[in-house]
Amino acid sequence: MKILLLFLFALAAPAFAAEPSPLTATLKLTHTAKDNWRADFEFSEPVEKLELSYTGTSYRQQAWHIRTPGVALQRHGDDELLVASEPVRRVSVDVDLFLPYGEKSYTPMDRYSDGGTDVFLGFFDGRAIVAGKPRALLIRFSLQPLPGEHAVAPPDDPQLPDMYAYFGPSQAIQGGASKLILDPATPAWAQEVLRTTTDRVSAFYTQSLGRPLLFSPLVMVAMGDLTRPGYSVKGGAIGYQLVYRMEGAQVTLDTPDGRARLAHVVAHELAHIWQNSVKQGGIGEGPAWVHEGGAEALATAALRDSGIVSAEQSSAMVRQLVDECIVLKESTDGYRGTYACGFKRHVDSGVAPVVLWKRMMNLSERSGQSYSPTMFEQAARQ
Ligand SMILES: [Zn+2]
Missing domain, CATH: 2.60.40 (Immunoglobulin-like)
Incomplete structure (x- = not known):
C-alpha cells in the first residue's frame, strides 16, 4: 500500500x-x-x-x-x-x-x-x-x-499548520463527523467507504483516546488517472484536513480488498489527526517509526473494533505487517520500515495501541516535546 x-x-x-x-x-x-x-x-x-x-x-x-x-x-x-x-x-x-x-x-x-x-x-x-x-x-x-x-x-488561525486551499466548482458538504469535497468521479463504493470509515473511526478515536477533536475534519478526495492499470490510494493528514488521491483502473471496481485498503488509509491518516490533537508537542522531527508505526497500530485496532474489517481480515493485516518487518530485518530505517517495523514495535510492547497512545499524547502535551523513541519506552513501561 x-x-x-x-x-x-x-x-x-x-x-x-x-x-x-x-x-x-x-x-x-x-x-x-x-x-x-x-x-x-x-x-x-x-x-x-x-x-x-x-x-x-x-x-x-x-x-x-x-x-x-x-x-x-x-x-x-x-x-x-x-x-x-x-x-x-x-x-x-x-x-x-x-x-x-x-x-x-x-x-x-x-x-x-x-x-x-x-x-x-x-x-x-x-x-x-x-x-x-x-x-x-x-x-x-x-x-x-x-x-x-x-x-x-x-x-485563519496561527496555531494551525498551513493546509490546502481548494479552488473549483465544488463546495464542502457536511458528512457525519466531517466535511467533504469529493471528486464527482469518485466511485460510489469509495464515497461510502470514505464517509462511513471517517465517521466510525473518528468515533472510535474520540472515545478510546478520550479526546474529541476541536474541529470537524475536512476530507478532500481527488481522482487521478483512472485508466492506467493498478490501484493506488495516497493520503495525507495536516491540521484538520485529510487529503486523498486515488488512481488506477481498479479503483473503479468495488472489491472487498479495495474497500479494506481504502479503509486502512483513512484509519491511518485519521490516527495522525489525533496524534497531533495535543495542545503542544505532537508529531515532530523525531524518528518517523514512532508516529507511522503508531498510526498503523491505531488503524488496525480502529478497523477491528469498529467492525469495519472482520477479525480474520484484521489478523491478516497484522500478520502482513509483522512479516514485512521480519523481511526488513526489524530495521525501522527505510521507508517501509517506519510503517512495518514501527508497527511491530507496538505489537512487541504488549500494550494496546489506544492505551499506549493515550499515554503518549499526555506525555507529549505535558512536556511540549514531540513523540520520540524515549517517550515510547516511557509510555510502554507506565
Ligand atoms: Zn502516516
Missing part, C-alpha cells in the same frame, strides 16, 4: 523561540486561468531573502515564475530560497499546475476530474531574512477564485 509519508515541518514555534517577533505578511493567491495562479506576497518590512519549506520535488523550479524584477529562486542542496538584489516589500510569482508527488513531503497540488484543485499553502511559507536576521513569518492567506468558482480556505 502506498501511503504518503508525512513530515510535519515545525516551521512555527520551537526553532525560532529565541528570535525576534514574527514578520507579518499577506499572500493573495489568485486563480488566473484553469492551470495558473498568481501568488502576491506583501511583507510588513522589506525582506532580503525568503527561506522556503522543503517540497521534496522540483515544484518551485518548474512551476514558479518570479515576476518581480531583482528577485530570483535559488537552490542550495535541499534548501530553496527567494533572494532579492535589494530588500523588497512585495514579491509576485506566477504558479503553474504541478501534479508530481514528492516523497517525505506534501504533494504541492491535487487535481479533481472536474478541474478543481487543492493547492498546498505551506510551500509559500518559510522564514524571512530582514536586515541580516532570520524572522519567522506569520502569513495571512487570501484566495481569489476564477469567476463563478468557489475557493475554500483553511481557517
